[in-house]
Amino acid sequence: MFVIRRANLIKTAFFGQNCNQTAGMKNFPSPIKYENIEKYEKPKLRVLEKVPQYPANIRPPKMQKRLRLMRGPELVHNQLIHKQYGIIALGGGRMRHGLFEMIRMSIARKLDVNTMFAIWRVPAPWQPITKKGQGQRMGGGKGAIDHYVTPIKAGRVIVEVGGTCEFKEVSRFLNRIAKKCPFKAMAVSQEMMEQMAAEEARIERENINPYTKKYVIQNNLSGCHRWLSPFDHKWFGKHL
Structure with a gap:
């Protein structure tokens, strides 16, 4: 009895709890x-x-x-x-x-x-x-x-x-x-x-926040036009 119980413990340790598995239906996805x-x-x-x-006559x-x-x-x-x-x-x-x-x-x-x-x-x-x-003067x-x-x-x-x-x-x-x-x-x-x-x-x-970057820039909130670049007026902060 002790030998059988020890064999079951070893079997469970190596193969997990569900040792008795049976074959069943398998559904494989169709190829792409x-x-x-x-x-x-x-x-x-x-x-x-x-x-x-370039052509030979063009620098x-x-x-x-x-x-x-x-x-x-x-x-x-x-x-x-x-x-x-x-x-x-x-x-x-x-x-x-x-x-x-x-x-x-x-x-x-x-x-x-x-x-x-x-x-x-x-x-x-x-x-x-x-x-x-390297080392050349300006001009x-x-x-x-x-x-x-x-x-x-x-x-x-x-x-x-x-x-x-x-x-x-x-x-x-x-x-x-x-x-x-x-x-x-x-x-x-x-x-x-x-x-x-x-x-x-x-x-x-x-988006439920009305103060987007586009709204802030277009309405000059906090005087942001003083330090914004022309690219910020064009893309509204999305690109540098």
């Missing part, structure tokens, strides 16, 4: 149907030029800083074309050629070319950034072109990934790439973007 998915002949990201190519032009190209929300390229997965910027910044190569090589290592594809949603570096040598004109960048606004889609795959398969390396960007970015799916848009609309619709 991938419809209207385009296939590309070259599914990998293409190599982008480090320096834009490469120099530009001002143009910080307005990084400020505010992106109004055009802010949606996923293939309605699947991608990386979006949460703030403004600049992308150099090294960042383009990091994204291209990181995705190429993990991409299954038989079932998946990736496309760029940003152009190659085109804005020139000038720089003077002497604008410095020489040091490198080229691509300005990014908040909400801009940087790269898209799609095909017969789920978000769990691509989210790991997309999040790893987003963390390495010099600006805030995140990996998203089409469902996540729809949920964020719906949540923002819900918060604005259900």
Whole structure:
């Protein structure tokens, strides 16, 4: 009797309380149907030029800083074309050629070319950034072109990934790439973007506080016009 009881205790300790299990009906979810998915002949990201190519008779032009190209929300390229997965910027910044190569090589290592594809949603570096040598005096004109960048606004889609795959398969390396960007970015799916848009609309619709940032700025409460910038009058504190 003691041996049987001890054997039952050991069995319960290893296998839990419900040791006697019987086979039953199992309901497995149906596989996901991938419809209207385009296939590309070259599914990998293409190599982008480090320096834009100008005609032989044109000197490469120099530009001002143009910080307005990084400020505010992106109004055009802010949606996923293939309605699947991608990386979006949460703030403004600049992308150099090294960042383009990091994204291209990181995705190429993990991409299954038989079932998946990736496309760029940003152009190659085109804005020139000038720089003077170390120890030079003030004056002497604008410095020489040091490198080229691509300005990014908040909400801009940087790269898209799609095909017969789920978000769990691509989210790991997309999040790893987003963390390495010099600006805030995140990996998203089409469902996540729809949920964020719906949540923002819900918060604005259900807000019962009449003193919103837009109301305060438009009515100059506490004389805020004295220290607000023109961008605050345009976007009401949403973007720097």
